[in-house]
Amino acid sequence: MKLQRTIRLRTAAVGALTVCGALALSACGSDDNSGGSGSDTTKAASKIKCEGEGNLLASGSSAQKNAMDIWTQTYQSACGSTQINYKPTGSGAGIQEFLQGKTAFAGSDSALKPEEVAKSKKVCKSGQGIDLPMVGGPIAVTYHLEGVEDLVLDADTLAKIFDSKITKWNDPAIKKLNPDAKLPGKKIQAFHRSDESGTTDNFTKYLNAAAPSSWKHEPEKAWAGKGGQGADGSSGIATNVKQNDGSIGYAELSYATGNDLDTVKLDTGAKEPVEATADNASKAIADAKVVGQGKDLALELNYKTKSEGAYPIVLVTYEIACDKGNKKESLDAMKSFLTYTASEDGQKALKDKGYAPIPDEIITKVRTTIDGLS
The missing domain is CATH 3.40.190.10 (Periplasmic binding protein-like II)
Incomplete structure (x- = not known):
């Protein structure tokens, strides 16, 4: 019976993935779930355009820790002069650290609230914090x-x-x-x-x-x-x-x-x-609508969907950054890293980790927005 349950769960989480996964949720019991073949990592790394250097600090959503582990491993194999330090402190703590100017970006399973956007203007001197949907599941x-x-x-x-x-x-x-x-x-x-x-x-x-x-x-x-x-x-x-x-x-x-x-x-x-x-x-994520204003790409999910086969309890994890006014010392490295995570290779790297894809029309907007961060 235990074996049947294991087979059923693994089939649900892995065998059902016929599309490119976009979000890898961290598995409890082991913090080392990066997986992926060495050849795949090498191919993806060879396409990364490295910019900036130093220690890139970020924190927030624990849901994307496993995704960050995979992305970091691949990115740093190509860009050794940049160290990615992501702490899975939880969405609330991650946003607070970002609003206090302690990190280059934050990971959050919820979009910024209006009062958080207002506070972000103190950190983003000439702009504000925006939501970039990166992974979902x-x-x-x-x-x-x-x-x-x-x-x-x-x-x-x-x-x-x-x-x-x-x-x-x-x-x-x-x-x-x-x-x-x-x-x-x-x-x-x-x-x-x-x-x-x-x-x-x-x-x-x-x-x-x-x-x-x-x-x-x-x-x-x-x-x-x-x-x-x-x-x-x-x-x-x-x-x-x-x-x-x-x-x-x-x-x-x-x-x-x-x-x-x-x-x-x-x-x-x-x-x-x-x-x-x-x-x-x-x-279920396919029913989501972009409701953010300007460069903000916050999504509205349809939790009441009755579509056949649509599982409505989903989350989308955002990377939160300043649209303008990012710290000069970390801007280039942040844009380079986020450009990779939003790329086709970055998204494909997570397909065996139980994540759902960000729709093409949305991830395309994410890539354009990242390119314009300043």
């Missing part, structure tokens, strides 16, 4: 329930579970969605992020949009639901779910696959429940 709802390896839930049920309104696994609402499952009367242990997180922001945006009558909290990076237990980072969520029978949590897909955790299928109103895979997340 599914947020999996992970669970550990002995004897149940094929669980279906919908937005309303998830909202009630994470807001402590449904507290037992054999609740009638869960039974209705899983008539053939042997659901125990075990208490549900719901784990949420204790740190401010773009993953939490996107997960609660989904709950708020798809189940507004059951999730009345405003989406935020900080957890607002009632009850439950906090855990630090997506790795903390995955570890706690793995260790506790009867538990449930949310984390980027590769944290689930990296820890051999089962994932919930979503009843979205489509003909069949939808599994958390990169390919299914791609179908």
